[in-house]
Amino acid sequence: MTLYFVVPEDMGAPSGGNVYDRRICAALAARGRAVREVAGAGALAALPDGAAVLMDGLVACGVPEIVVPQAARLRAGVLVHLPLADETGLPPDRAADLDARERATLRAVRAVVATSGWGARRLAARHGLERVRVVRPGTDPAPLAPGTDGVSRLLCLGSVTPAKGQDVLVRALAGVADLPWTCELAGPLTRAPDHVARLRALITGCGLDGRVHLTGVRPRACLDTADLLVLPSRVETFGMVVTEALARGVPVLASDVGGVPEALGGAGLLAPPDDVPALSAALRRWLTEPALRTDLRASARARRGTLDGWAEAARQLDAVLEQDLR
Known part of the structure; x- marks a missing residue:
């Protein structure tokens, strides 16, 4: 099964979400999963009927008018890095609008994935979702940091x-x-x-x-x-x-x-x-x-010594794809 991964158009920008998307795509490919990255929600219309699609929430959650009609013909899921309305400093009316948009999007797809247990619980409670999967980020092994004087x-x-x-x-x-x-x-x-x-x-x-x-x-x-x-x-x-x-x-x-x-x-x-x-x-x-x-x-x-790597994160996401987007 080929996975179409819909990522933000600014994937070159340094951010935790972009790092997650890049690393999870590479780790899925290393497992043998065929992954094709496409940029922006506008790319959904060109995907074939029945395609397995995972969308970054920053791309999908704010545009239900694009995602919901396409979700009816695709096997679609959304990966949410941060609920849209949780962004700091939003005016209440803007937060409420984003919340409603996100709810419409997430209720229309087959799978919702969060990057922490807290995120999954928050999305499920906020939007009335029966199930939100959790795939935490991986961590690369690294040598011990020497630091400076150990304090300052x-x-x-x-x-x-x-x-x-x-x-x-x-x-x-x-x-x-x-x-x-x-x-x-x-x-x-x-x-x-x-x-x-x-x-x-x-x-x-x-x-x-x-x-x-x-x-x-x-x-x-x-x-x-x-x-x-x-x-x-x-x-x-x-x-x-x-x-x-x-x-x-x-x-x-x-x-x-x-x-x-x-x-x-x-x-x-x-x-x-x-x-x-x-x-x-x-x-x-x-x-x-x-x-x-x-x-x-x-x-x-x-x-x-307890941190999982990206291979484990990809294994967990692969299991979600097999169960929810098959």
Whole structure:
């Protein structure tokens, strides 16, 4: 059975969803599954009747007027990385519209796949779906990261957008400015330029110029020089960067939101999302408590040995395709 995988037209852009799509397609092909990538929902009309189709939710969920008629003649499924209405900062009427559109799309297809158990539960409850499959991201094996001094090099890795909460982190760092540290905010700067401008002003206003650095897109090798990964997201379906850090034995401090606890698997520190005092307190503990750092490094290394790779993710998705799109 050939699988037509409908991906976003901007597949070259760095994002967790795009990484997932690229890696799962490659891993399915490595299993012997014939996979053909097509870009955009407009490509559905050209697919043959009865074709097995898996659509990225960013392509499909917002356009039921395109997807629903095509789903009637295709064996279609949708892979949801993040429910559309969960995007941070949406006006209520826009969120409600996206929610309704997503519901219409997901109710019309044969299979819905989420990237975490939390995501599956949220989609099922929100849209009244009887079954949502779970296929968590894989993680590539990696050597242990050397870090720097084991304490002071902090890294926040992700698109610089309101959803990722870098502004929360900067305010929290202002509360530990009396301690030695530097922090790199690494990730695309073009998706929310107004947010980036406000963030730069916040860094200056908090007196953190020279200590907090907006470095733009960076290779994942930047994890090798990190002593602590900080993920202050307001919303996160899974948090692939968490498992990427743990695969290198890098401790993690993250928001207790969405599927992040699943990614951590009992390792790391959690703080409530959008809670500056709590995040600042957790950072102070990391910077001042050697025993805590030792425990977190041990937990990260233990979790490292339990992470599944992309071959396992592809095996799970292949099983979904055989059961639901056959």
